[in-house]
Amino acid sequence: MSARPLEGVRVLEVAMYGFVPSGGAVLGEWGAQVIKIEHAVTGDPQRGLTQIGKMKVDPAGPNPNIWHSNRGKRSVGLDIANPLGREILLELAKQADVYLTNHLPKVRKKLRVDVEDIRAVNPKIIYARGSALGPRGLESDRGGFDMTAFWSRGSTAQSLTPAGLEGIINPPGPAYGDTISGTNLAGGIAAALFSRERTGEPSIVDVSLLGSGVWSMGHGVALSKFVDMPIEAVMPGQHGAPTNPLSGLYRTADGRYISLVMLQPARFWADVCRHVERPDLIDDPRFATAELIGQHTEEGVALLREAFGKRTLAEWTERLATLSGPWAPVQDSLQVSYDPQVRANEYIIDAGEMELVANPVQFDVTAPAAAPAPDFAAQTEEVLLELGYDWEKIIELKEAGAIT
Structure with a gap:
């Protein structure tokens, strides 16, 4: 069986920023051919994102802020508001299996690229829409980002913020909700492709940041x-x-943290005591049963805090390798990239000029192959030549502002 089950599927992506393009990136890693349409002049605004917090990237070099969601695609610079540009879009749509967009409803209607417009040239195409707040309701025409629709409105932010803390906990990293929502969108499209294969009927696929949140x-x-x-x-x-x-x-001696999640404390108590060098606590009557452990939780926590505070995380990692209950080191976004288990499973893969996190789905115990993100409009002429345009016509389209 192929490790790339969507080989031969053609995706036309008319989207920007992180959410919907990350869905296209997942489809690409599953084997689909993805053509990314960018505005002929300005391109995807995400290309201009070169600093997040204290982290900066060289504007002239490879940019993880664009590569994460656009790996392996081909970029075409197209002005679909230009009649000649829209004509090219429809030619591409004729050959596509999936039309993937995050245009708002009013924009889709204005540009005449809504479901009925695209299906007029390709009745069997799957039309997939990523939105902020969903396709129905009074606010369906409103835009949004993962910080607003996914994180804040979807209840994670408030649920994560302790009472009495000034302010609200922010997302842990850029495109957090975008990436989760994009994977949901890719899954929905894969299901729609399967359904079309079974029934011959195409679907409209909707995923929103709010729904994913x-x-x-x-x-x-x-x-x-x-x-x-x-x-x-x-x-x-x-x-x-x-x-x-x-x-x-x-907390460990070097200021790091270990996370324990053993929901049957009586089952694991003796083993934990042996591993933290407190065998005297195994037969302590305070911890003889699950009920007693629960009654003496405060004392147990104090004893374990003292024990874990005597060694560094590296020392505990070695010692706890044989611990039977679930535990994990608490890691940041740099530390996780060196985790041997992450590396063993190829959850981070080489994309050429940088490493990227692979999408979390593997087929046949095989990691996806990562390719670089395209430079802006880099494959415009290549794609048009494949459509049958000659160089004379391509030059005319450039002069008319229809393509980059």
Whole structure:
């Protein structure tokens, strides 16, 4: 079986920023051919993003802010507001299996690239839309970003912010909600392709940042609705499990943290005590049963904090290799890139001039192959030649402002 199940699928992506293009990137890693349409003059605005917080990249060099969501695509610079440019778009749509866009409804209608317009030239095309707030409701025509629709409105931000903390917890990194939502979109498109193969009928696929944000909080939202109370975040430094010392964070001697999640504390208590060099606690009557462990959680936490504080994370990583219960080092976005388990599974892959995180789905125990993101409009002439345009016509289109 091929490790690239979407080989031969053609995707026409008319989108910008991170959300929808990241969906196109996933489809590309699954084997699809993705043509990215960018405005003939300005291109994808994401190309101008060269600084996030303290992290800067050289504007003249490869930019992770564009490569993450645009790996392996071909870029065509096209002004689809120009009648000649729109004609080219429709020619590309005739050959595509998927039309992928994040244009707002009013823009799609103004440019005449809505579902009925694209299906007029290709009745079997799958029309996939990424939006901020979904295709229905009073706010369906509003735009948004992952910070607004996914993180804030979708309930993660407030659920993560402890009461009494000034302000609201920010997303942990750029395009956090975009990337999750883009993967959802790719999955929906794959299902639509499967359905079309079975029934012959194309689908309209919709994924929104808001819907993805609510889905990401789905377990918590269902629980909150059922018991009629919101999630209350724990202040950092507090032990979050009131009846279980083996579910929480412990600081190491070098200021790092270890995360324990052992939901059956009585089962793992003795093993943890041996690994943290406190065998005397194994037969301590305070921790003889799950019920007693729960009653003496505060004392257990204090004892484990003292024990874990005596060694560095590196030392604990070696010692805890044989621990039977679930645990993990707490890592930042740089540390995770050196994690041997991440590397063993090729969750970070070589894309040429930089490394990129692979999409999380693997087929036949094979990591996807990563390719560089295209330079702006780099394949415009190549794609037009494939469509049958000659050089004389291409020059005319450039002079008319229809292409880059």
